[in-house]
Amino acid sequence: ELKVEQNPLFLSMQEGKNYTIYCNYSTTSDRLYWYRQDPGKSLESLFVLLSNGAVKQEGRLMASLDTKARLSTLHITAAVHDLSATYFCAVAVSAGNMLTFGGGTRLMVKP
Amino acid sequence: DSGVTQTPKHLITATGQRVTLRCSPRSGDLSVYWYQQSLDQGLQFLIQYYNGEERAKGNILERFSAQQFPDLHSELNLSSLELGDSALYFCASSPRMTGELFFGEGSRLTVL
Numbered sequence: 001e002l003k004v005e006q007n008p009l010f011l012s013m014q015e016g017k018n019y020t021i022y023c024n025y026s027t028t029s030d031r032l033y034w035y036r037q038d039p040g041k042s043l044e045s046l047f048v049l050l051s052n053g054a055v056k057q058e059g060r061l062m063a064s065l066d067t068k069a070r071l072s073t074l075h076i077t078a079a080v081h082d083l084s085a086t087y088f089c090a091v092a093v094s095a096g097n098m099l100t101f102g103g104g105t106r107l108m109v110k111p
Numbered sequence: 112d113s114g115v116t117q118t119p120k121h122l123i124t125a126t127g128q129r130v131t132l133r134c135s136p137r138s139g140d141l142s143v144y145w146y147q148q149s150l151d152q153g154l155q156f157l158i159q160y161y162n163g164e165e166r167a168k169g170n171i172l173e174r175f176s177a178q179q180f181p182d183l184h185s186e187l188n189l190s191s192l193e194l195g196d197s198a199l200y201f202c203a204s205s206p207r208m209t210g211e212l213f214f215g216e217g218s219r220l221t222v223l
Contacts, residue, residue: 033211042113043201043214088154097205098144098167099212101154 002027004091006102013079014110021074021105023089031092032072033099034063036085043088047074079109114138115215117202123221129190132218136183136204142166143185144205144212145177149198160185192222 003026013019023032031050035043047056049065049072056063060083062075072089086106090099114137124130136143145157147170156169160179171177174192179185189196199219203212 035214040199040219042216043203044113045211045213048211090154097142097210097212098156098159098169100156103153 002029002091002093002100004089004100004102006087006089006105008105009103010106010108012108012110013076015080016078018078019076021076021087021089021107023072023074023102025070025072025089025091025100027070028067029070029091029093030067032065033090033092034072034074035088035090037088037104038085046087076107079107081109081111083107084109113213113215115202115204115213117200117215117218119218120216121219121221123223124192125223126192126194128192128222129188130192130220132187132189132200132202132220134185134187134202134204134215136185136202137206137213140204140206140213141183142205142207143179143183144203145171145185145187146201146203146214147198148201148217149195152198154201157187189220192220194222196220197222 034046047063052067054065065072086104088104090101116135141162144159157171159167177187199217201217203214
């Protein structure tokens with residue numbers, strides 16, 4: 001059974017600081033997704049990572065994938081309050097497309 | 112706006128009742144997925160349909176059932192509701208069997 005673990009589960013940080021969220025998964029997969037969720041809202045797709053070594057950046061967020069280590073990271077650079085949300089990684093089972101989600105990282109950026 | 116439409120947005124009902132949640136996928140998307148999000152279980156995959164056929168089943172209770180109609184919209188039926196079924200139910204769609212999932216706004220179910 002595929003297990004996806006994120007850490008930390010909760011992150012409080014100051015504006016302007018950098019931090020990294022980690023996503024580990026237990027079995028082989030070549031597709032990993034990062035989503036953002038604001039409280040009570042839908043999941044917004046941030047990044048789709050499809051191959052080993054993939055790196056994608058959008059604004060202050062950068063995601064990478066190491067399929068050999070079964071690890072993805074979401075790096076936050078110079079955080080701003082608008083980035084406050086819950087971030088989920090999700091891994092696709094190779095034989096299908098249903099996603100197994102991590103527990104989420106609740107990020108709070110304080111002024 | 113992802114293009115995935117879910118109704119109703121909010122639903123309050125009593126234990127033992129039955130409800131139906133509806134999902135219209137993005138135009139052209141053939142695959143529909145249902146997920147349940149609760150505080151204690153997180154985001155759990157329930158079931159997937161592709162072009163009208165069930166393709167994958169996750170942690171879906173026997174009291175729950177779903178179907179995808181010829182026009183590709185999908186319905187999730189929840190029966191004999193229990194307090195623990197209170198959750199946010201998301202529908203997502205994708206163009207093919209694989210690929211990025213686009214999520215709707217969700218249906219918040221409260222069972223009293």
